[in-house]
Amino acid sequence: MTGPSVVVLDYGSGNVRSAVRALERVGAEVELTADPGAVADADGLVVPGVGAFAHVMQALQAVGAPRLIERRLAGGRAVLGICVGHQVMFSSGVEHGTEVEGLDQWSGLVERLDAPVVPHMGWAEVEPARDSVLFDGVAQERFYFVHSYAARTAPEYVRTTWATHGETRFVAAVENGPLSATQFHHEKSGDAGAQLLSNWLGTL
Structure with missing residues (x-):
């Protein structure tokens, strides 16, 4: 018996192979592609992202991803954003004084962290939403x-x-109908990350 089919969106973002491997480990049948037919037909779509908000948006637009994502969501088809793939789901992002439009699935501004040490790098606890599906069984874990x-x-x-x-x-994660997204990296979060991905696959 095969697992759910998942497309990891291939638009030039780094670190996509680790996302593919993490999904395969929890039982998904994974394809790395930006082919519109494959994106439309898959049970789930993962939108990874590494680097600057503006660069990721440009790369997504270059492969027609905003329309592909919108079509999936309009049909109630699952989408999962990771890291900058999470950030671009918001209205806009500000980097180096320049504001760039995001995919505007949720209202909100992505901006620089106010902290003595930036970037924020390492393990951290989260405060899961009530009735969270993604964090079922891992609410007390670090990511x-x-x-x-x-x-x-x-x-x-x-x-x-x-x-x-x-x-x-x-915002560490958002769950909104067919669209979910996390600021942290599942593939670097050990067993907790694997369980969260498994929870997501269970919704497909």
Whole structure:
């Protein structure tokens, strides 16, 4: 019996192979591609992201990803954003004084963390949303973060999981119908990350 089919969106982002391997380890049938047909047909779509908000948005637009993501969500088809793939789901991001439009799935601004040490790199506890599906069984676990920017607000209608670095309380994860996203890296979060991915696969 095969697992659910998952496409990891291939648009030039780094570190996608580790995301593919992490999904395969928890039983998914994974394809790394930006082919519109494959993206539309897969049970789940993962949008990874490493680097600057503006660069990721440009790369996503180059492969027509905003439309592909919008079509999936309109049909109630699951999408999971990771790291900057999480950040671009918000309205906009500010880096070096320049504001860039995001995918605007959720209202909110991604901005630099207010902390003595940036980037935020390492393991951190999270405060899962009530009735979270993603964090079922791992609510007390720590997850691995590598980032300098984050959203500090999220709409009230979404399930929001929080974390704190320095003086900044930021959005660590969001669950909103077919669209979920996490600021941390599942593939670097050991057994807790694997369980979270398994929980997501269980929704497909």
